[in-house]
Amino acid sequence: MTLAREDLSRRLAEVGYIADRDLATALWLMELLKRPLLLEGEAGVGKTEVGKALAALHGAELIRLQCYEGLDQHAALYEWNYQRQILAIKAREGAGESADAIEEHIFSERYLLERPLLAAIRRISPPVLLIDEVDRADEEFEAFLLEILSDFQVSIPELGVIKATTIPRVVLTSNGSRELSDALRRRCLYHYVDFPDVDREAKIIATRVPQIDVALALQIARMVQAIRKEDLRKQPGVAEALDWATTLAGLDIRDLRQDPETIHETMICLLKTHEDRSRLAREVTDRLLGKVA
Amino acid sequence: MTTTLPTSSVEAISAGARKRLAGFARTLRDNGFRIGLAETRDGLAVLASPAAGQPNTLKAALRALFCATHSDWTRFDEIFDAYWLGAGMRSAKTLAGSNALKTRPRSRQLGDFDGAADGLSDKASQGESAVEGSGGKGRRLGATRQETLSATDMRHIVDPDEIAAAHALASRLARAMRARLTRRERSSRRGIRLDLRRTIHRNISRGGVLVDLVFRRRKPKPLRLVVLLDASGSMNLYTAFFVRFIHGVVDAFREAEAFVFHTRLAQVSASLRDRDVARAVDRLSLIAQGVGGGTRIGESLATFNRWHAKRVIHSRTAVMIVSDGYDTGPPEELALEMQRLRRRCRRIIWLNPLIAWRDYAPLARGMQAALPYIDLFAPAHSLDSLAALEPHLARI
Numbered sequence: 208m209t210l211a212r213e214d215l216s217r218r219l220a221e222v223g224y225i226a227d228r229d230l231a232t233a234l235w236l237m238e239l240l241k242r243p244l245l246l247e248g249e250a251g252v253g254k255t256e257v258g259k260a261l262a263a264l265h266g267a268e269l270i271r272l273q274c275y276e277g278l279d280q281h282a283a284l285y286e287w288n289y290q291r292q293i294l295a296i297k298a299r300e301g302a303g304e305s306a307d308a309i310e311e312h313i314f315s316e317r318y319l320l321e322r323p324l325l326a327a328i329r330r331i332s333p334p335v336l337l338i339d340e341v342d343r344a345d346e347e348f349e350a351f352l353l354e355i356l357s358d359f360q361v362s363i364p365e366l367g368v369i370k371a372t373t374i375p376r377v378v379l380t381s382n383g384s385r386e387l388s389d390a391l392r393r394r395c396l397y398h399y400v401d402f403p404d405v406d407r408e409a410k411i412i413a414t415r416v417p418q419i420d421v422a423l424a425l426q427i428a429r430m431v432q433a434i435r436k437e438d439l440r441k442q443p444g445v446a447e448a449l450d451w452a453t454t455l456a457g458l459d460i461r462d463l464r465q466d467p468e469t470i471h472e473t474m475i476c477l478l479k480t481h482e483d484r485s486r487l488a489r490e491v492t493d494r495l496l497g498k499v500a
Numbered sequence: 501m502t503t504t505l506p507t508s509s510v511e512a513i514s515a516g517a518r519k520r521l522a523g524f525a526r527t528l529r530d531n532g533f534r535i536g537l538a539e540t541r542d543g544l545a546v547l548a549s550p551a552a553g554q555p556n557t558l559k560a561a562l563r564a565l566f567c568a569t570h571s572d573w574t575r576f577d578e579i580f581d582a583y584w585l586g587a588g589m590r591s592a593k594t595l596a597g598s599n600a601l602k603t604r605p606r607s608r609q610l611g612d613f614d615g616a617a618d619g620l621s622d623k624a625s626q627g628e629s630a631v632e633g634s635g636g637k638g639r640r641l642g643a644t645r646q647e648t649l650s651a652t653d654m655r656h657i658v659d660p661d662e663i664a665a666a667h668a669l670a671s672r673l674a675r676a677m678r679a680r681l682t683r684r685e686r687s688s689r690r691g692i693r694l695d696l697r698r699t700i701h702r703n704i705s706r707g708g709v710l711v712d713l714v715f716r717r718r719k720p721k722p723l724r725l726v727v728l729l730d731a732s733g734s735m736n737l738y739t740a741f742f743v744r745f746i747h748g749v750v751d752a753f754r755e756a757e758a759f760v761f762h763t764r765l766a767q768v769s770a771s772l773r774d775r776d777v778a779r780a781v782d783r784l785s786l787i788a789q790g791v792g793g794g795t796r797i798g799e800s801l802a803t804f805n806r807w808h809a810k811r812v813i814h815s816r817t818a819v820m821i822v823s824d825g826y827d828t829g830p831p832e833e834l835a836l837e838m839q840r841l842r843r844r845c846r847r848i849i850w851l852n853p854l855i856a857w858r859d860y861a862p863l864a865r866g867m868q869a870a871l872p873y874i875d876l877f878a879p880a881h882s883l884d885s886l887a888a889l890e891p892h893l894a895r896i
Contacts, residue, residue: 232560240542289696392568399573
């Protein structure tokens, strides 16, 4: 049965995802209305993590479909195992079986290769289907996806229609590198994942990097927040902040003011282009450190 | 998908609450949200659930349900507060302002663009009369007439009939360009991955022995064109023609985006997708007219790189800048932004109407700064010169 919204928020925290209230509500609504959830936001704000956390929360299997340019339905839905089919034909021809019998045999479940979308609707208990970076796939694929998401059935010409045994929980993520169609947007619930505020980010760091000091986690969160305000080509995401926190914890640093030299050197965890690196020179880093620590 | 909620609980909602929700959905629709019946029905399911008791939860739930884009997301709270917590529907409508956008696009967009709303009404009437001319008489002109027209510098076309004909020619040109470009997009490279499905099918006639192999090829992506049109005072004589041309381009290319800039940058693709040519061009001409102040090309490009580039540019994108290169900002800024743009897109085409002038050399400081990053620097003073561009575009 559907969980109460507060429970959902608490249980998410237990599996290591610190959600804000709005996201918890969206996830709760997803349960209530059985609609897919579309997550948008900058790269590195933890969109994919939502899918993973949701799977952990329900103890469900996570089936992930990573979208890319040129992704087609054979890679996403099903494919016949042609090599085995050809072998089977040759073997059975030798044994003198009739053509009909062979055909019956080679177009059976044994020779069907499940791809993520088909797998997601054929499980016994509902899995979490994570369709990652849907904006990278082509528009044609989006239309096809829409059909699956509304009917939850797949027709395979040789086998017939396969109806969903369970309706999976569907999470879609998009980085906004292409406009998604209105139809897809309308089918989904929508949540914009923003960078977390300082307190939440500190909590995330403390949860994910357990060996870290609470005070240092807060300092790191403040520092990362300050860096995001600088005019950078690529803003550091939560994932980057976690990398940095792990690095600092590994170097046994207890306070950001302790060793500015090391801090500046380890900033490669946060700044991923040469341009950004040179923009945050020593003086800038020191100034920011002075402000946050 | 249907909700699994028992119908009894949905029916338990009072008629008053239903009406309120329907009114809210209508208010959102008025504000440009795309909400269908399915969403409204699911909204009822939300009202029937325990969440309806707490305003904050209800807000978050309806937000997740009714929003579809980031811009919806940012405007939702305001509309929600006004409707459910404030003085009611009427205030919500005026608050969000995009209702005004729908009915009075001119004032809104012009205001957005430069904050200059005065002189609006007479500009509007000018635009309308010009468009009427183009729609009515443009179609009747013969071919010979067009030939002479297409070679004439657009500055010298003054007769209203001729202007109309030139406009029509410009949009037709854009369409023709698209048709020819698509035909050339076919790829002839052989793939590396075997397509077994097709291979087997192809070889049925050979008794299932695989003789002909079929390979998978990557489908070529269509070329995307991003046009940045300079609408400053110095370009005044040409903008009307380019507006027509750009409308044709946006309409004909499957993937095209258009921006207009003078002291600031505005995205105009949406208004250009209007099926009604006259209305689209009219609207755009008004934005383009703006105030004929100085151009800040560098700053406009910076805005473009910062906010739009990631979304509208991919690896097969050509950026077409139409400008005379007279920049009032520092040339260093322009150079830096051109460099940034260069890294992102495939080609930069700069159309400069002044090239055709006798003794023209690209001496303007802005033009000088931008030159190293341009792949194709071409004249665009007449329709012929636009047509001459097409083979270059095909090679992109």
